[in-house]
Amino acid sequence: MTLGTAAGAPEGAPARGRGGRLPGVGRAAARFVAPGTAVVYLSLLVLIPIAAVAANAFGDGWSGFWGSVHNPESWAALKLTIVSALVVVVINTIAGTAIAWVLVRDEFPGKRIVASVVDLPFALPTIVAGLTLLSLYGPDSPFHLNAAGTRFGVWLALAFVTLPFSVRAVQPVLAELDRDAEEAASSLGANSATVLRRIVLPSLAPAMLSGAMLAFARAMGEYGSLVFISGDKPFSTEVASLRIFNLYESSQSTSPAAALSLALLLISLVVLLVFGALRRRLARPEVTL
Amino acid sequence: MRVIAGLETPDTGRVFIDGDDVTGLAPKDRGIGFCFQHYALFRHMTVWENVAFGLKVRHRPKDEIAKKVAELLDLVRLDGQAARYPSQLSGGQRQRMALARALIVEPRVLLLDEPFGALDALVSKELRAWLRRLHDEVHVTTVLVTHDQEEAMEVADNLAVINHGRLEQVGTPQQLYDEPVNDFVLTFVGPATSIRGEYFRPHNVSVSRVPAPGSHQASVIRVAHLGFEVRVELRLDPDGAGEDEKGLFAWAQLDRDTAQLLALNPGDRVHVVTDEGSPSAEAPARLDGATSEA
Numbered sequence: 117m118t119l120g121t122a123a124g125a126p127e128g129a130p131a132r133g134r135g136g137r138l139p140g141v142g143r144a145a146a147r148f149v150a151p152g153t154a155v156v157y158l159s160l161l162v163l164i165p166i167a168a169v170a171a172n173a174f175g176d177g178w179s180g181f182w183g184s185v186h187n188p189e190s191w192a193a194l195k196l197t198i199v200s201a202l203v204v205v206v207i208n209t210i211a212g213t214a215i216a217w218v219l220v221r222d223e224f225p226g227k228r229i230v231a232s233v234v235d236l237p238f239a240l241p242t243i244v245a246g247l248t249l250l251s252l253y254g255p256d257s258p259f260h261l262n263a264a265g266t267r268f269g270v271w272l273a274l275a276f277v278t279l280p281f282s283v284r285a286v287q288p289v290l291a292e293l294d295r296d297a298e299e300a301a302s303s304l305g306a307n308s309a310t311v312l313r314r315i316v317l318p319s320l321a322p323a324m325l326s327g328a329m330l331a332f333a334r335a336m337g338e339y340g341s342l343v344f345i346s347g348d349k350p351f352s353t354e355v356a357s358l359r360i361f362n363l364y365e366s367s368q369s370t371s372p373a374a375a376l377s378l379a380l381l382l383i384s385l386v387v388l389l390v391f392g393a394l395r396r397r398l399a400r401p402e403v404t405l
Numbered sequence: 406m407r408v409i410a411g412l413e414t415p416d417t418g419r420v421f422i423d424g425d426d427v428t429g430l431a432p433k434d435r436g437i438g439f440c441f442q443h444y445a446l447f448r449h450m451t452v453w454e455n456v457a458f459g460l461k462v463r464h465r466p467k468d469e470i471a472k473k474v475a476e477l478l479d480l481v482r483l484d485g486q487a488a489r490y491p492s493q494l495s496g497g498q499r500q501r502m503a504l505a506r507a508l509i510v511e512p513r514v515l516l517l518d519e520p521f522g523a524l525d526a527l528v529s530k531e532l533r534a535w536l537r538r539l540h541d542e543v544h545v546t547t548v549l550v551t552h553d554q555e556e557a558m559e560v561a562d563n564l565a566v567i568n569h570g571r572l573e574q575v576g577t578p579q580q581l582y583d584e585p586v587n588d589f590v591l592t593f594v595g596p597a598t599s600i601r602g603e604y605f606r607p608h609n610v611s612v613s614r615v616p617a618p619g620s621h622q623a624s625v626i627r628v629a630h631l632g633f634e635v636r637v638e639l640r641l642d643p644d645g646a647g648e649d650e651k652g653l654f655a656w657a658q659l660d661r662d663t664a665q666l667l668a669l670n671p672g673d674r675v676h677v678v679t680d681e682g683s684p685s686a687e688a689p690a691r692l693d694g695a696t697s698e699a
Contacts (some may be wrong), residue, residue, distance in 0.1 A: 296445030299412050300503075304459035304510055305433040314462075318449045 166381070173378040175371035184363065184375035192351045193359035194376070198383060200267070200355065201335035204274040205282075209328045212282025213320065219283070220290045238280045242340025245276055250344045265347030270355060273341040278331035285327030286320060293319055322399040329391045336384045356380045406518050406550050410439045422513050438507030438545075442519045444499045446491040452478070452502055453487040459510040477505040480542065497528040504536075508543060515547040521556060533560055554594055558582070566590050598655045600641065600679060607658035609680040612637055612667060620676040623655070625669050635664035639677060 174181050184190060219231055237245060249272055253263040263269035293316065301311045339357040346353040354362070356376065364373040407413040409420055411432035419428045427435045447455050456477055460470045478484045481501040491499055500520060507515060520536070521529035537560055540547065551557050557564055558578040566573040566581065566589070574586045578594075585591035588604055597604045600621065613620065627638040637657045657677065659667070669675070 294443075294445060294448075296441045296443060297447055299410075299432070300439060300441060300445040300506075301447070301458065301462075303410055303412070303432040303437060303439040304462065304506070306458075306462040307433070310462050314458075315447060 169374045169381075170378050172371055172374035175369060175374065180371055181375045181378075184372035185379045189350050189354070190356075190359055190363070190376050190379075193354050193356045194379060194383070196267070196270070196354070197336060197356040197380070198387075200270050200274055201332050204271055204278060204335050205328050205332045207271075208275055208278050208282040208331055209324050212279060212327060212331075213286050213324055215279075215283050216286040216290050220287060234283050235280055237277050242277060242338070243343065246273060246341040246344040249273055249276060249341065254345065264345050265349060265353060267353060269345040269347070270342060270353055273345050274335045274338055277338055277341050278334050281330040281334060282324075282327040285330065286323045289320060289323035318398075322395050325391055325395040325398065329388055329395070332391070333384060333388060336380060336387075406516055406548065409514070409548065410437050410516055411435050412439075436510075436513040438510060438512035438515045440500075440503045440507050440515070440517045440520055442522055444491075444503045444523075446499060446503060446506075448491050450490075451487065452483060452489050452491070452494070455491065455502060456505045456509055458506060463510070473509055477509050480508075480539070481505040495528075496524045497532055500524065500532060501535075504539075508545070512545060515545045517547060517549040519551055520549065521551075521553075529556075536560060558594070564594070566593060568593070596658070598657070599652065600655050600677065601644065602652065603679075605679050607636075607656050610655065610657040611663075611678050611680065612639070612657050612659065612669070613676045613678060614667065616676045617678050620678045623675055623677050625671055625673045625675060626654075627671055628664070628669050630661075630664075633661055635659045635661055637664070637669060639675070641677065 173184075176183075185194075215234065219227065219234070240248070249269070250264060252258070253261050253269065253272060255262055255264060257263075263272055297319075298311050298315055301315045302308070306314065337357060338355070339361070342348075342355055342358060346355065346358065348354050348358050348362070350359075357380075360373045360376050360380070363376060364370060367373070408415045409422075411420075411427070411430060415428070419426055421427065422435060422437070432439075447458065450458070453474055457470050457474045460473060474487075475484070478487055481504055483498060483502055483505065486494060486498065486502075491502065494502065500523075504520075521532055524532065533556060549557070549560060561578060563575065564578055564581050565575045568589055573593075574581060574590045576584075581590055581594045585594065591597055591604050596607050598607045598610060599605075600610065616622075621644075622642045623639040624642075625637060626640050629636040629638070635658075637659060639655045639657065641653045641655060643653060655677070667675075
């Protein structure tokens with residue numbers, strides 16, 4: 117029985133509404149099951165564990181939380197992590213864009229090999245990355261460049277693991293860029309520096325920021341590659357992730373570690389939101405095209 | 406086109422603009438305005454900023470820029486759209502904006518690369534007429550590349566027909582139409598039909614019910630009424646010289662009155678005569694992939 121015939125529509129009229137071809141159950145499934153699955157999966161994997169950490173962070177009460185985060189050593193670790201992440205992100209965004217440029221615009225023998233080398237930090241276990249860096253820039257460095265136990269070593273490791281994000285975010289956008297616009301600009305009298313600044317960079321900026329966001333998030337949480345090269349010196353090269361591990365090791369309770377984890381998480385979240393807002397502003401005129 | 410603009414270097418030959426050899430100059434020093442086929446607009450800039458770009462990179466005073474941009478936006482009828490982004494414009498508006506952007510630097514030569522290729526037929530036709538009128542106000546030598554013969558004939562004072570990179574003929578549209586130097590130009594510029602291996606303009610082909618000296622016997626295949634013009638498709642009787650089937654088909658362009666008088670129907674037997682003094686040429690080997698430059 118269809119709603120149509122019940123309302124007095126002529127017999128044989130195509131059945132619509134609830135009696136139509138798509139049964140009510142099917143449509144409900146389409147409406148609720150897919151988003152439902154996404155929410156459940158996301159909850160089990162991400163939200164609930166994070167909520168548990170947040171709850172654990174306050175296991176020793178508010179003062180316990182504040183005490184863990186604001187003790188001088190943790191505070192130094194947080195500051196070092198944020199500053200290092202920002203420094204490395206700025207450097208890698210510039211270097212990564214330059215590498216993407218070479219990979220997209222230039223032709224040279226061995227280009228494919230260079231392209232896959234860019235992805236190597238993705239493929240390498242981070243602890244191996246740390247070992248590699250140590251052998252090259254450690255006490256036995258063939259260049260007599262000992263970065264082990266210095267902040268430079270921390271930056272080196274972070275730069276190594278975040279480079280692919282910076283390159284791969286820019287590369288596809290650069291490849292799709294309208295070359296005619298650059299030629300139009302130069303035919304209108306712009307020199308190549310002006311073309312880069314006024315035409316190319318504004319188009320690349322949203323992608324560069326996307327890469328920066330990913331690289332920043334990665335740098336904030338990096339652990340493996342830092343274990344060897346940083347030397348894990350409190351107040352000097354101990355980053356937040358190492359400090360969290362040390363808190364966990366040295367304390368009977370997991371709450372201090374959870375407290376610092378939560379602080380790290382919140383700082384990352386705020387910075388990423390700022391990046392995201394900036395990116396939306398930059399991309400605005402182009403979204404409608 | 407790209408060689409004239411300086412975006413590509415020629416293997417041989419030199420580029421002269423107003424008698425100056427510009428072959429070694431960068432695009433920005435040649436005094437050219439280039440309109441790209443797909444507009445090449447600066448998508449992150451407003452219409453105003455796009456048009457102002459050429460003056461801004463030349464560091465002209467602000468009030469001069471504002472005045473000239475307003476002038477050009479008015480000229481291309483985009484004065485109401487100055488604050489919009491290219492993505493918010495229609496195809497025709499984008500093309501007009503690209504023109505304004507190229508014209509603002511007062512180029513010695515304006516280069517248009519298939520400017521109407523990406524537009525629908527109606528907009529393209531309107532814009533063509535507008536472009537022609539624009540040249541009464543802005544006196545700038547314009548080189549326009551197109552694959553559309555009608556467009557070339559309509560817009561240009563002088564046409565250059567280029568076939569596979571070879572310059573075939575240069576002349577006014579009328580010269581090219583009436584005095585083509587070879588069969589390629591004849592068949593490429595304007596309609597053409599072949600009768601017994603020779604090419605004619607279809608309006609120089611007449612159809613008659615009675616035989617005349619030098620006429621060819623043929624059958625009517627189809628009569629198409631296109632308003633004032635009536636197109637008669639014909640199949641000539643084989644002359645026994647072993648010509649292939651395809652070579653037997655021809656068409657004639659009659660006016661409506663003549664067609665009414667003849668009252669032709671498919672299957673009718675007719676006699677085909679070609680006018681004296683009409684341009685004709687031997688049928689060319691091939692007609693593919695040609696470019697005309699206007």
